[in-house]
Amino acid sequence: MKKRIFSGMRPTGRLHIGNYLGALHNWVQLQDEFDCVYCVVDIHALTSLEDTSQLKSLTREMVLDIMAGGVDPEKSILFVQSQVPEVAELSAYLSMVTPLSWLLRVPTFKEKAKLQPHNVNYGLVGYPVLMTADILLYKAQVVPVGQDQMPHLELAREIVRRFNSQYSPTFPEPEGRLTRFPMVLGLDGEKMSKQTGNLIELAITAEETTRKIMSAITDPSRRFRSDPGNPEVCNVYRLHGYFNADEVEGIGAACRTAEIGCVDCKKLLAERMNRELEPIRRRRRELESRPGYVDEVLEAGAEKARAIACRTMAEVRSRIGLD
Secondary structure, X not given: OOOEEEEEEOOOOXXXXXXXXXXXXXHHHHOOOOEEEEEEOHHHHOOOOOOOOOHHHHHHHHHHHHHHOOOOOOOOEEEEHHXXXXXXXXXXXXXXXXXXXXHHOOHHHHHHHHHOHHHOOHHHHOHHHHHHXXXXXXXXXXXXXXXXXXXXXXXXXXXXXXXXXXXXXXXOOOEEEEOOOOOOEOOOOOEOOOOOOOOOEOOOXXXXXXXXXXXXXXXXXXXXXXXXXXXXXXXXXXXXXXXXXXXXXXXXXXXXXXXXXXXXXHHHHHHHHHHXXXXXXXXXXXXXXXXXXXXXXXXXXXXXXXXXXXXXXXXXXXXXXOO
């Protein structure tokens, strides 16, 4: 039998190239190798999202991009977290075996608490427990993660060991599978973020993509076209590594000798990026033309996910002594 994978994304709306390279591209590649369970984690979003009026539409936009990007509901289970309420029950049980000290040491909690000092809520502290419940509810053995998420996964493994020790072996310890690409920087060289607007969404037009790339920051020390460049410090060059890997070494050499300038480099990147994203944009338009299809996919996915969740929770309640 194939090993099972679980992975989820917070519903922030339409996906950008950072989401694509850091997660979605990996999700698609894993579908033939693993039994994949993919989720839009809308409950997680409540830890920081105070205005929830757009949550449903943000979720829908994300699902459109996920399917357009190649996640096949015939191969993978795709659903929305809140459609399987058993995750909240399991999270509550796991919280009983998770020391508070473990949660307070998680780096991302400290970072998020600084970003929203007016709203350091219980859910924010307990975020890793809910994340662990997401994974364990489906008894996933593998979790695709970025390097920055490894502390969360290690905490999930500690919670598994604690639960299994206290109640008897129930859950596998999930293994991390690092995503292919590290953190993708935005057009200004900083972390790609919707808040700063330094991103390129998958669904925008080719013309908009080109315009955004032409505004990107390159080598700040290169003042004139005839100046040799330093591709190692240029984010456009870094993006070539993702979208134009076959030619990236030649582009770097040409930049260092001033054979090409920054404008040429940007135009080439725009061409390559648009070429890769066009099939995704086309599939997205096709999906948008089919009203109700997204809802059908999510309902079917939730039904499959809940069937697994119900079996897990029956076992968990029995192990704890509640049934």
